[in-house]
Amino acid sequence: xxxxxxxxxxxxxxxxxxxxxxxxxxxxxxxxxxxxxxxxxxxxxxxxxxxxxxxxxxxxxxxxxxxxxxxxxxxxxxxxxxxxxxxxxxxxxxxxxxx
Numbered sequence: 462x463x464x465x466x467x468x469x470x471x472x473x474x475x476x477x478x479x480x481x482x483x484x485x486x487x488x489x490x491x492x493x494x495x496x497x498x499x500x501x502x503x504x505x506x507x508x509x510x511x512x513x514x515x516x517x518x519x520x521x522x523x524x525x526x527x528x529x530x531x532x533x534x535x536x537x538x539x540x541x542x543x544x545x546x547x548x549x550x551x552x553x554x555x556x557x558x559x560x
Contacts, residue, residue: 518558526551 530539541547 515558519555522551522554522558
């Protein structure tokens with residue numbers, strides 16, 4: 462039988478206390494990092510929700526324009542009376558959504 466057949470070693474109480482402090486510190490650091498990551502995840506989810514809402518609003522504003530431009534595809538030209546005020550209004554709506 463060899464000295465280390467049972468695969469254990471002896472350690473002093475002092476060494477145990479030192480290792481315990483190191484492990485406590487590592488656990489505290491890990492928990493702090495977990496908390497920080499949790500906040501980042503929550504913030505990312507909030508940002509995702511905000512961006513999805515903005516995209517939905519943009520689609521609501523832009524699709525009627527595209528649908529209107531697709532009317533009467535047989536006609537080669539589009540006559541758009543008073544388009545400047547309408548486009549300015551559309552531009553304002555888009556800017557208010559994006560900001």
